[in-house]
Amino acid sequence: MNPWLHGALYGVVLLAVLMTIVAWATWFERKFAGRMQSRMGPTIVGWAGLLQPISDAFKLLQKEDIVPARADKTLFNLAPPLTLFFALAVAAVVPFSPGLLASDMDVGVLYILALSGLTVFPIWTAGWASNNKYALLGGMRAVAQGISYEIPLLMAAAVPIVLAGTMSLGGIVEFQVQHGWLIWWPPGPGLFAFIIFLLAALAEGNRIPFDIPEAESELVSGPSTEYTGIKFGLFYLGEYVHTMISGAVMSALFFGGWDGPFAPGLHWMVFKTLFFFVVLLWMRWSLVRYRPDQLMAICWKYLVPASLVVLLWAAVTVVGGPA
């Protein structure tokens, strides 16, 4: 098949599936949080509130679209779609089963890291263009956090690259199918790299306990303070997509991607992705938030040195270790 046609068709299908999953992931999160907090969650719209995401989307579409009087209108309108775009673009290289991916790039991991680095820009743009001090503070926090956590994220993602000897996500998964999941084998570097990757991904995705740019108890709503209606919705959608894709990337890098017994690969990949999504939700609804300076301290004092050590460990393992 023509690669362009394949990419376009796959992209449309992937977008549709991903958006549907994300929409009902919000329903699931609300139910999950409700159960955690001894309440019911959504129950009114549809059976067990299952139509709640649709109702939310319609509500957001109906809302008046307000642009603050002295905001930079172009940038203000550009930021929400860009957030979603960068979050979705990562999905192009995530292998859902052998051959089921938009593009098996040779530099897939690099592409993912580059795009997740770019997600800082729309958030900062939103913060700057809103002409609001809370949004500005939130944007500044987002930049500081995004740039700092990029480093441990990159180092941790480099560990599977070193161990598998390829930068393609599909290649890394293939390697794990043959040699065992990287989180277990070779013992050590994979596990620690995963922990660092998880923490850095939490920070990149602005999730509690690292959601300082949004910090609604301090900064009202951070960069999205001035946004209304569906633009606000796009920010949220972007955040959920980002979280979901982080889960997919984590399972591909460390947990063998589509590898698993009994069922076809796609099932396993989706299962693992949703599992990590639930883990992130669980953390979100259990923990309180760090302070920005503490967040920076964690990154520069612990995660960056630790990721360097783990990377070195992985290199030593490859050269002369059990692998």
Next chain:
Amino acid sequence: MAVKANIDSGRWGDPYLDLSTYTADADLMELNMGPQHPSTHGVFRVVLWLDGETIVKAVPHPGYLHRGVEKLCEKLTYVQITPIVDKNDYVAPMLNEQAVNMAVEQLMGIEVPRRARWLRTLLAELQRVASHLLWLGTFGIDLGGALGGGTSLFMYCFRERELIMDLFEGLTGSRFHYNTHTVGGNRHDVPAGWAEQVKQVLTFIERHIDEYVAVLDHPIFEQRTMNVGVIDAELALGLGLTGPVLRASGVDHDLRRDAPYHAYDEIDFKVPIAHGGDCYARYEVRVAEMRESIRMARDLIDGLPEGPLVGARPIKTPVQVKIKSGQAYVALETPRGELGTYVIAGGDNRNASPYRFKIRPPSLHSVSALPWVLPGHQVSDVVAILGSLDPIMGEVDR
């Protein structure tokens, strides 16, 4: 670091630091926090001058919830005042009622029956538990945000607080603005089976407080609260802080023990104190107080004496309370500190209203500590510190 040096030079001096002497790395940002802000506990406004995210200067502006309650009370008869002051400290209305009625009783020289005094003590302690539960929940929100772990704690705390509300509803018929205290006694007697219900609720809450402490015994919580918003004993005494905030600064002062009223001289209790003076110490004191109050409430419900709830000549109509002259000051230990009620008799309505009615709210004093405490902290600490002071705006602004 520059901020710290600048502020330390005049730490307990003038908090309204002259910004012309301050050298910032760049322009200062003037940030209006409130009155429309999710975590200012109502409509509180504090203006912050920020160097980056560090606070250089903070000026609080209370008054957005001012309703003129004191002036209003000068036009009402003594009996009518009780339901009005319920709305002052809307998290602990029981104690507001008690303060007013005690002041009137003192002016009229009425002796309150022993059963009523014990019941008032019991209600005060239950209200203290409810108020501290609400504080713990909202403190979680302040630290963890409305969409995070803080909200989980908030929901749990509200579940327990609801049980106490139910108890009050069973006794007084109303969940919040009780109007159950009258001049000379209490209006509503304990219904059948209520004592058992109280004991069950207390057991339930006591078990769950242990769970919350276990949840909060967490590095993130400790890092957010320890050494944040330190108020030392000197500053606390200088500003007239009372209640848990003062006790968290290491000052052993509690009106229930030091100037006993109700039945506090008849029962045995401990006053928990802490020495850190920071948000964590205030948390510790409040949790310890909750546990102590639960223990006291159990003793009180067991030992509730028999007898009448009102004196020999019950007050039935508003005009029955007429005081020609005199003045009285009554101080109660509410969950937030010393609630003073100062009444000068002999006002309008042929002596049926007070000439002057003054409330000394503990929250106003707590909030007044902010200019001293906030400078040098980060923006994120503002909500933690404000939350740990537990101000109720209805009471601050009256």
